[in-house]
Amino acid sequence: MKIVVTVKQVPDPNGQHRLDADDTIARDGEVVLDPGDECGIEVGLQLKEAHGGEVVLVSMGPERSREAIRRGLSMGADRGLLITSDELSGADALLTATALATAIQPEEPDLVISATESYDGSTGMVPPMLAELLGVPQLTFATKVEVDGETVTVHRQTEGGYQVVEAHGPSLVTVTAGIAEPRYASLKGIMAARSKEVKVLSFEDLGLDSSEPVETVESIEPAEEREAGEVIEDDGNSAVERIMETLQAARVI
Amino acid sequence: MATIWTYAELDSGALAPISLELLACARSMGEVTSIALGPGAGEAAASLGRHGAGRVLLSEDGVYAEYLAEPATDALAALVEKEKPDVLLFGFTPDSREVAGRLAARLGVGLISNALSVELSGDEVRAKVPYFGGAQVATFRANRRPAIILVRPKSYEAEEVGGEAGREPVEVTIGEGSTRARIIETKVEAGEQIKLEDAPVVVSGGRGLGGPENFHLVEELAEALGGASGASRAIVDAGWVPYAMQVGQTGKTVRPGVYIAAGISGAMQHTVGMKSSKLIISINKDAEAPIHKISDLGVVGDALTILPKLTAAVRARTGK
Numbered sequence: 001m002k003i004v005v006t007v008k009q010v011p012d013p014n015g016q017h018r019l020d021a022d023d024t025i026a027r028d029g030e031v032v033l034d035p036g037d038e039c040g041i042e043v044g045l046q047l048k049e050a051h052g053g054e055v056v057l058v059s060m061g062p063e064r065s066r067e068a069i070r071r072g073l074s075m076g077a078d079r080g081l082l083i084t085s086d087e088l089s090g091a092d093a094l095l096t097a098t099a100l101a102t103a104i105q106p107e108e109p110d111l112v113i114s115a116t117e118s119y120d121g122s123t124g125m126v127p128p129m130l131a132e133l134l135g136v137p138q139l140t141f142a143t144k145v146e147v148d149g150e151t152v153t154v155h156r157q158t159e160g161g162y163q164v165v166e167a168h169g170p171s172l173v174t175v176t177a178g179i180a181e182p183r184y185a186s187l188k189g190i191m192a193a194r195s196k197e198v199k200v201l202s203f204e205d206l207g208l209d210s211s212e213p214v215e216t217v218e219s220i221e222p223a224e225e226r227e228a229g230e231v232i233e234d235d236g237n238s239a240v241e242r243i244m245e246t247l248q249a250a251r252v253i
Numbered sequence: 254m255a256t257i258w259t260y261a262e263l264d265s266g267a268l269a270p271i272s273l274e275l276l277a278c279a280r281s282m283g284e285v286t287s288i289a290l291g292p293g294a295g296e297a298a299a300s301l302g303r304h305g306a307g308r309v310l311l312s313e314d315g316v317y318a319e320y321l322a323e324p325a326t327d328a329l330a331a332l333v334e335k336e337k338p339d340v341l342l343f344g345f346t347p348d349s350r351e352v353a354g355r356l357a358a359r360l361g362v363g364l365i366s367n368a369l370s371v372e373l374s375g376d377e378v379r380a381k382v383p384y385f386g387g388a389q390v391a392t393f394r395a396n397r398r399p400a401i402i403l404v405r406p407k408s409y410e411a412e413e414v415g416g417e418a419g420r421e422p423v424e425v426t427i428g429e430g431s432t433r434a435r436i437i438e439t440k441v442e443a444g445e446q447i448k449l450e451d452a453p454v455v456v457s458g459g460r461g462l463g464g465p466e467n468f469h470l471v472e473e474l475a476e477a478l479g480g481a482s483g484a485s486r487a488i489v490d491a492g493w494v495p496y497a498m499q500v501g502q503t504g505k506t507v508r509p510g511v512y513i514a515a516g517i518s519g520a521m522q523h524t525v526g527m528k529s530s531k532l533i534i535s536i537n538k539d540a541e542a543p544i545h546k547i548s549d550l551g552v553v554g555d556a557l558t559i560l561p562k563l564t565a566a567v568r569a570r571t572g573k
Contacts, residue, residue: 035490092363093354093363093364093366094357094358094361094362094363094364097358098358116503117503122502122503122522123345123350123366123367124350124503125350125353125354125357125364125366126354127354128322128350128351128352128353128354128355128358129354129355129357129358130358131355132326132354132355132356132358132359133358136433137321137322137323137433137434138321138322138351138355138434139321139434140321140347140351141347141496153437156321156436157495157496158347158439159264159497160441160442160497161439161440161441161442162439162440162442163436163437163438163439163440164436164437164438164439164440165321165434165435165436165437166434166435166437167433167434167435168433169433171433171434176496177489177490178489178490178491178492178496212396213363213396214362214363214364214395214396214397215363215365215393215394215395215396216393216394216396217391217392217393218379218392218393218394219391219392220384220389220390220391220392221389221390221392222388222389222390223383223387223388223389223390225547226528226533226547228545228546228547228548228551229533229548229549229550229551230549230550230551231540231545231548231551231552231553232550232551232552232553233540233552233553233554234552234553234554234555234558234559237562239536239552239554239559240559240562240563240566242550242552243534243550243552243559243563244563244566244567244570246532246534246549246550247478247511247534247567250510250511250531250532252453252454252478252479252510252511253478253567253570253571
């Protein structure tokens with residue numbers, strides 16, 4: 001089976017970040033392959049191991065996103081596609097989904113795997129858009145994925161448990177972070193990744209036009225902050241006493 | 254007058270709370286129509302009317318509950334095509350965002366997600382959205398119609414204003430091509446915990462607890478206080494507790510009377526879901542942890558030693 005995994009380079013969740021002068025998130029700080037995407041790659045690799053086939057990574061971002069693809073190739077994915085363009089900065093979800101769909105379409109994948117949401121944006125809007133543009137059903141919030149012939153079955157996490165959801169034929173699956181423990185890249189994997197193909201595609205190559213954005217950022221202001229209250233050191237007992245006083249004052253006990 | 258539509262989300266036949274909050278947002282902007290699809294739509298229509306919908310387009314067809322996203326997308330696309338509303342509001346919830354995403358892509362109009370507020374002035378539609386993890390707020394203008402906007406839960410308060418909605422059936426043929434992602438069965442695992450969003454007190458735990466084996470300390474305090482327990486994304490991702498307990502941008506938004514954060518550093522991803530709590534108490538070993546900067550009472554100390562003592566003190570006081 002042919003499996004496409006969408007991947008994204010994001011600011012390191014453990015790092016310090018700042019905004020650029022144009023209020024977009026600065027990408028020159030520490031960046032990593034999105035931890036959620038590592039889980040997606042792991043699921044793709046496990047399916048390939050069980051059913052044979054190929055795992056292709058697709059990313060959209062600045063040239064340095066190549067490092068994120070390279071990391072996935074070190075884990076064992078077969079090759080990569082990188083959509084990059086000068087016009088990407090501040091691309092909205094629809095433009096991102098359109099670019100990904102245009103690059104993925106010719107691959108005719110059996111399965112597309114995305115993380116439920118990215119670590120930085122955390123809005124999860126690209127996957128359903130991508131599924132729609134590819135003309136495939138979406139099986140979402142998967143905590144488990146199984147493929148049997150043409151049938152894809154997932155456990156879809158819900159508020160109070162899960163649903164078993166099934167589709168036949170090409171599908172898009174979004175996976176949760178807990179679905180699988182991503183493997184470490186072995187030294188052999190890292191060496192092998194160096195010779196794997198990463199094809200670069202521009203907006204021009206894909207015939208995309210980004211001149212009419214569907215939304216415009218008009219202004220950015222600091223959010224209203226809560227005022228900091230009192231900070232105390234716990235010396236063994238006083239902290240519990242102070243918390244009790246606070247809870248009583250709030251009339252919850 | 255502008256025409257404002259809201260998507261009423263039905264969960265196992267019951268109206269999701271966000272659906273009524275959306276009406277509080279929509280009412281001030283124009284004439285409101287709600288779309289309710291699936292079993293329970295008829296009953297939902299009465300409640301939608303009382304909360305300000307002038308009209309409800311509804312269908313009780315089981316197809317909307319049996320398949321994910323696509324049948325609802327088909328119906329909405331057909332209705333939008335026919336009536337061309339100015340604004341279409343969805344809740345920023347897992348189920349609604351899947352429908353909204355497909356619809357926005359099909360119509361080629363895009364969307365604005367995670368909105369804290371929506372504003373219509375003249376024929377311009379704007380939404381305020383948390384930016385850079387919530388440290389800032391961006392104002393977005395929607396350039397196409399309908400303007401599809403997903404509103405964060407608890408950004409507006411549902412309010413009964415009286416009234417009865419006119420009802421019109423949705424008559425759309427759902428294509429075979431849209432009955433693909435089928436829900437085979439639904440399993441319920443959750444216990445009898447008080448709903449996180451409704452709890453008067455929420456106690457949440459994070460990485461500072463050291464490991465999943467210590468999470469019971471959070472649950473015991475929550476129980477002693479008659480509240481619910483929550484979690485940071487970090488420990489949900491690490492598999493310590495289920496996603497249903499996640500508080501934050503992509504989890505639940507809570508506004509309890511008292512929020513106690515134990516061993517949580519206070520990343521924006523988390524605080525955006527709890528910073529509107531009336532009173533915040535944080536317990537974290539790190540004096541520099543960002544959570545202390547938004548707390549009413551910040552305790553620099555080890556949650557593992559403080560939580561059991563606190564639980565014992567609460568139990569002694571309340572006699573439970």
